[in-house]
Amino acid sequence: xxxxxxxxxxxxxxxxxxxxxxxxxxxxxxxxxxxxxxxxxxxxxxxxxxxxxxxxxxxxxxxxxxxxxxxxxxxxxxxxxxxxxxxxxxxxxxxxxxxxxxxxxxxxxxxxxxxxxxxxxxxxxxxxxxxxxxxxx
Numbered sequence: 002x003x004x005x006x007x008x009x010x011x012x013x014x015x016x017x018x019x020x021x022x023x024x025x026x027x028x029x030x031x032x033x034x035x036x037x038x039x040x041x042x043x044x045x046x047x048x049x050x051x052x053x054x055x056x057x058x059x060x061x062x063x064x065x066x067x068x069x070x071x072x073x074x075x076x077x078x079x080x081x082x083x084x085x086x087x088x089x090x091x092x093x094x095x096x097x098x099x100x101x102x103x104x105x106x107x108x109x110x111x112x113x114x115x116x117x118x119x120x121x122x123x124x125x126x127x128x129x130x131x132x133x134x135x136x137x138x
Contacts, residue, residue, distance in 0.1 A: 039109030
């Protein structure tokens with residue numbers, strides 16, 4: 002028998018999607034933000050009705066990428082990178098007993114590769130983790 006804990010699955014469930022119109026508008030109105038080219042990250046400490054530590058809204062405005070397939074591709078890249086690298090961010094949120102609503106807005110003029118997107122999302126999540134580590138419980 003193996004006494005080790007099972008490896009958590011890297012999933013991005015419906016409960017982790019930021020869907021509430023009220024919460025989305027609150028994030029964009031009152032949230033704190035920073036830029037990491039080609040992304041703008043807007044985040045807000047909040048309480049959800051779900052038990053997940055964070056909810057994500059990937060946004061790609063039509064103003065920057067005119068074709069729908071390009072916007073969908075960028076959103077897919079953002080979701081995939083977030084799904085794979087969210088674990089350290091989630092662990093710090095759980096230890097601090099916080100919940101975060103997060104919007105990642107693509108602000109580039111051209112599609113970037115999945116590797117570039119992944120590298121940027123890793124750094125974004127690292128910065129958010131550092132922000133939450135500074136906060137006292």
